[in-house]
Amino acid sequence: MRKEFDEQLERLNTEMIKMGSYCEYAIGSAMKALFENDTEAVKEVEEYEREINQKEREIESMCLKLLLKQQPVAHDLRTVSSALRMIADLERVGDQSEDIAEITKFVDVSKLKGKTHIKEMSDEAINMLTKSVDSFVKKDVELAKYVILRDDVVDNLFNEIKEELITCIAENKDGGEAYLDLFMVAKYLERIGDHATNIAEWVIFSVTGKHIEEGNLK
Amino acid sequence: MSKRIFRGIFLVSLVTILITLIFIITALTRYFDSQLEVELRSQAKYISAAVEEEGMTYFDRFSEGGAADSRVTWIAGDGTVLYDSIGDEASMENHIKREEVQEAIQSGTGEAVRYSRTLSEKTVYYATLLSDGSVLRLSSEQRGMLVILLGLLSPIIAIVLIAAAIAAFLSRAISKNIVKPINEIDLDKPYTADKYEELSPLLRKINNQNELIKEQMEELTRKQREFSLITENMNEGLLIIDSNAEVLSYNSAVKRMFDIKDESGVKNALMINRSSEFIDVIQKALDGRHSEHEMEYNGGYLLLIASPVMHDLKTDGAIIIMLDITEKQMRDELRRSFTSNVSHELKTPLTTIYGVADMLRSGLVKQEDIPRFANDIYAESGRMITLINDIIKLSKLDEESGLQEEKIRVDMYAVAKMTIKRLESAAAKKNVKLTTKGNLGTSYVWGVESMLEDVVYNLCDNSIKYNKENGSVEIEVSNSDGMVHVSVSDTGIGVPKNDMERIFERFYRVDKSHSRNIGGTGLGLSIVKHVVNYHEGSIDIESEEGKGTKITVSFAEA
Numbered sequence: 001m002r003k004e005f006d007e008q009l010e011r012l013n014t015e016m017i018k019m020g021s022y023c024e025y026a027i028g029s030a031m032k033a034l035f036e037n038d039t040e041a042v043k044e045v046e047e048y049e050r051e052i053n054q055k056e057r058e059i060e061s062m063c064l065k066l067l068l069k070q071q072p073v074a075h076d077l078r079t080v081s082s083a084l085r086m087i088a089d090l091e092r093v094g095d096q097s098e099d100i101a102e103i104t105k106f107v108d109v110s111k112l113k114g115k116t117h118i119k120e121m122s123d124e125a126i127n128m129l130t131k132s133v134d135s136f137v138k139k140d141v142e143l144a145k146y147v148i149l150r151d152d153v154v155d156n157l158f159n160e161i162k163e164e165l166i167t168c169i170a171e172n173k174d175g176g177e178a179y180l181d182l183f184m185v186a187k188y189l190e191r192i193g194d195h196a197t198n199i200a201e202w203v204i205f206s207v208t209g210k211h212i213e214e215g216n217l218k
Numbered sequence: 219m220s221k222r223i224f225r226g227i228f229l230v231s232l233v234t235i236l237i238t239l240i241f242i243i244t245a246l247t248r249y250f251d252s253q254l255e256v257e258l259r260s261q262a263k264y265i266s267a268a269v270e271e272e273g274m275t276y277f278d279r280f281s282e283g284g285a286a287d288s289r290v291t292w293i294a295g296d297g298t299v300l301y302d303s304i305g306d307e308a309s310m311e312n313h314i315k316r317e318e319v320q321e322a323i324q325s326g327t328g329e330a331v332r333y334s335r336t337l338s339e340k341t342v343y344y345a346t347l348l349s350d351g352s353v354l355r356l357s358s359e360q361r362g363m364l365v366i367l368l369g370l371l372s373p374i375i376a377i378v379l380i381a382a383a384i385a386a387f388l389s390r391a392i393s394k395n396i397v398k399p400i401n402e403i404d405l406d407k408p409y410t411a412d413k414y415e416e417l418s419p420l421l422r423k424i425n426n427q428n429e430l431i432k433e434q435m436e437e438l439t440r441k442q443r444e445f446s447l448i449t450e451n452m453n454e455g456l457l458i459i460d461s462n463a464e465v466l467s468y469n470s471a472v473k474r475m476f477d478i479k480d481e482s483g484v485k486n487a488l489m490i491n492r493s494s495e496f497i498d499v500i501q502k503a504l505d506g507r508h509s510e511h512e513m514e515y516n517g518g519y520l521l522l523i524a525s526p527v528m529h530d531l532k533t534d535g536a537i538i539i540m541l542d543i544t545e546k547q548m549r550d551e552l553r554r555s556f557t558s559n560v561s562h563e564l565k566t567p568l569t570t571i572y573g574v575a576d577m578l579r580s581g582l583v584k585q586e587d588i589p590r591f592a593n594d595i596y597a598e599s600g601r602m603i604t605l606i607n608d609i610i611k612l613s614k615l616d617e618e619s620g621l622q623e624e625k626i627r628v629d630m631y632a633v634a635k636m637t638i639k640r641l642e643s644a645a646a647k648k649n650v651k652l653t654t655k656g657n658l659g660t661s662y663v664w665g666v667e668s669m670l671e672d673v674v675y676n677l678c679d680n681s682i683k684y685n686k687e688n689g690s691v692e693i694e695v696s697n698s699d700g701m702v703h704v705s706v707s708d709t710g711i712g713v714p715k716n717d718m719e720r721i722f723e724r725f726y727r728v729d730k731s732h733s734r735n736i737g738g739t740g741l742g743l744s745i746v747k748h749v750v751n752y753h754e755g756s757i758d759i760e761s762e763e764g765k766g767t768k769i770t771v772s773f774a775e776a
Contacts, residue, residue: 007462014463014486021492137489138480 005070012062012083019055020133022048023090026097027129027192031122033104034185045101052094056087075209082206086136089195089202093129096188096195107181116164118186121157125189128154128196135203144200148212154193161186219400223393231385235378243367250360251342255329258344258356261288266346266354277301288358293319295351313355318345322353339365455520455540461533463487463500475520475540487538491515499524503536518544552724559725563605563739567598601739608741611672612724615748623666627776630663630670630704631656631695637674638693641682650685652678656695661702664776669749674704676742677769681708683738684767697775705770713761722747722757746771 026048033041063084066072072080109118128150135143162183169179204212268276269292277292292301297314299307313319321328322345330343345355367374399413406428408421446469449456455472459465465484472478476490484490487500495513502509503524511522521541526533574591577583583591631654638652645652663670674693681691689709696703713721717728725740750757755773 010462010464010486014488017486017488017492018497021488021494021497024492025494133492137492 005066005072005076008062008066008070009076009079012059012066012080015055015059015062016083016086017133017137019052019059019087019090020136022052022055023093023097024126024130024133026052026094027100027122027126030097030100030104031126033101034107034122035109035119037104037108037110039105042101042104045097049094049098052091056091059083059087075206078206078209082202086199086202089198093192093195096192100185100188103181103185107178107185109182112168112175112178112182116168116182117157117161118182118189121154121161121186121189124150124154124157125192125196128193129199132196132199132203135200139203139207141204141207144203145212147200148197151193151197154190158186158190220393220397223396224389227389227392228382228386231389232382235381235385239374239378247366254342254358254360255344258288258342258358262344262346262354262356265290265356266348269354270348270350274301277303288356291355291357293345293353293355295323295353300352313353316343316345316355318343318355319353321345322347322355453542455538457487457490457538457540458535459487459500459504459538460535461504463504465490466535472540475515475542477516495522499538500536503538504533506533512543512547518542519547556724559740560609563725564602567602567605570598571595605739605741608739608745611745612741612748615745615752623668625665626667627662628665628667628670629659630661630674630702630773631658633667633671633674634693634695634704637671637678640675641678644679645682645691648682648685649688650682651688651690652682652693653690654693654695656693661695661697662776663702663753663773665753665773669752673746673749673771674706676746677704677706677771679738680742681706681710681767684708685710700775701772702775703770703772705768707766707768709766712763712765712767713759714763718759718761721759 026045029041029044029048032038033045063080066080067077070076128147131143131150132147134140135147165179165183165186169176172179201212204210265276272279277290288303290301290303291299291313293313294300297312297319299305299310299313301307302310316330318328318330321330326347328343328345331340332343333340339359339361341357341359343355343357345353347353361369400417403417403421404410405424408425408428449467449469452469453471455469455475457465457468457472463486465487468484468490472490473481478484478490488497490496493513493515495511499509499511499522503526506526506528508523508525510524513520513522519542521543522538523541524536524538527535527537571594574594578588578591634654634656635658638654641652678691678693685691685708691706691708694703694705694707696705713728717726720726721728722743724744727740747757750771750773753773755771758770758772759767760770761767
């Protein structure tokens with residue numbers, strides 16, 4: 001009985017890693033679609049998004065079954081309940097990647113005038129997501145804290161990009177729509193950063209049993 | 219075991235005690251009965267004699283004296299009770315029907331035993347026929363066995379309890395004593411215990427198995443050591459997983475490749491890596507298929523080879539071998555780009571030659587223009603020849619084993635001097651001043667002369683080509699710390715910082731748009747690098763954009 005439970009927990013872990021991996025690929029492909037204007041990448045993102053949604057359903061039913069049949073307590077209960085919350089965040093990351101991919105159909109970044117920090121921001125957001133999934137895989141609280149702290153960088157980049165885009169629109173009155181699209185991309189990236197932060201917070205909760213406060217990260 | 223033995227012994231003792239008790243009581247009752255009979259008989263004899271003699275008068279005396287403790291009844295021949303020592307004769311019923319009386323009338327004496335209603339008492343009757351036909355009957359009451367037992371109950375219980383206590387104590391001591399040597403058997407050295415002969419086959423077996431286990435353990439540890447020695451020392455990563463993708467074992471190469479620091483954190487294969495290629499390979503292997511996949515990791519390339527481990531047509535797990543193919547991949551890339559570059563570089567002059575030749579053939583060219591066109595053909599084919607020569611040199615250098623040239627002692631200063639002679643005309647065209655610094659007969663290097671010449675030639679050639687009008691090139695040959703340095707410095711255009719790393723790559727050009735005017739193949743520095751590597755020397759480059767470049771090659775002094 002216990003052995004079966006452990007096996008199921010292990011399977012849950014594996015599926016979570018897979019889902020995290022899909023999300024990383026989804027956002028990676030979305031960024032490829034944006035910067036390289038790669039229509040194949042857009043299709044890939046859609047593919048990944050479907051996979052992510054399916055994984056979410058799978059993991060959700062797995063968690064519910066675990067809760068019902070095994071009635072876990074303490075650490076195990078935290079693992080299962082945080083998994084339930086984490087998949088919601090991961091699923092949102094998948095959706096946002098798809099949204100970005102959708103936008104890239106109408107924007108060709110290489111043709112836009114003016115320099116923005118969108119590339120830096122996407123690198124940072126992807127890095128955050130990767131690190132948050134890593135922290136889950138390794139159950140690494142320190143890494144999770146790093147991710148949470150890193151969110152400020154993404155937020156600052158977002159503000160910076162906002163300023164840059166305002167200047168861009170002011171200078172190029174005709175191409176205003178494209179810049180607005182780019183602004184949406186930035187917003188989605190900022191949201192992805194937030195989701196990565198959430199995932200990191202859940203990792204900390206599932207390991208330590210305590211919710212982390214913004215103030216005591218150090 | 220000791221408990222069981224104790225229980226056994228104790229039970230047996232208890233049963234023995236009880237049985238003994240029962241037998242003794244039965245025997246005692248019998249004895250009492252017979253004793254009573256004998257007593258009654260002798261009393262009867264005595265009383266009957268007295269009654270024969272004295273008649274009723276005896277009884278009158280008898281009842282007064284009360285000599286006998288038995289009940290005495292005198293019954294007339296017709297059954298009427300004449301006298302009874304206890305009851306009232308008149309009220310007593312006719313006794314003729316009584317068993318003992320009947321018996322006495324018939325055979326002279328009669329006996330009977332009757333139990334009271336509660337069975338707690340029994341009465342023993344003895345009757346004798348007197349000479350006048352009357353019957354004298356004696357009876358005595360005796361308590362039943364149960365009553366006796368009840369009477370004796372407390373002493374019996376006391377005795378049984380004491381006996382049981384003693385039995386318990388003894389049983390415990392005995393059982394402990396029996397078990398003690400068994401407990402004391404040293405299972406590692408079973409032969410030392412020889413208390414029980416019955417155990418010796420078992421002990422022998424244990425001993426044999428001990429030895430067997432020891433041998434097998436040694437064999438196993440040896441094999442394991444062998445295995446880990448092999449796996450730890452191989453460059454390829456080896457990962458073994460079970461059917462749930464849980465990690466069973468991996469070697470240090472895997473740790474190195476995936477930068478695993480915390481070993482306890484690696485339970486599932488996906489914790490090592492979660493790229494789609496990795497997941498895919500594992501999934502395929504666990505589905506029972508062999509698969510190979512290349513994956514990018516940490517800026518390098520890994521080749522994953524996964525094979526399922528089958529047992530009874532079921533996949534028990536998988537073995538994944540990881541090869542670092544970064545170098546191979548890079549070489550492949552280099553070769554691919556080299557091939558495409560070569561074809562491109564060869565195609566350009568050929569196209570020119572082809573075009574010009576075509577024009578000449580179709581007679582479209584005026585007579586006076588022919589020399590110019592011929593010159594074009596000449597120049598372009600010259601370019602091709604140089605290029606092909608360079609490629610041949612490079613490919614020779616690529617296959618080091620193909621180098622047959624003998625190494626001799628070469629004076630680098632002499633080489634420099636010679637090179638300058640060959641380049642004088644080119645330098646003059648650009649009005650570049652060529653100077654050498656150094657001394658003959660001091661700077662010797664162990665190497666292939668023609669190759670070393672190529673080094674100096676290519677360096678100087680570049681210095682002239684990428685120089686400004688009226689610039690200068692200086693070749694300095696010097697010795698220090700057992701090394702010979704040949705440095706070529708110019709006042710040319712210099713190399714941008716970003717390109718420093720790449721100028722030694724094949725066909726790499728800093729300024730791609732103007733290179734055709736300058737000429738050259740883009741292979742010169744690549745050849746320099748190869749030759750220097752072949753001679754185990756080193757290259758050092760200092761450059762400032764717009765000011766000039768200084769390239770120094772150093773070899774060990776011979």
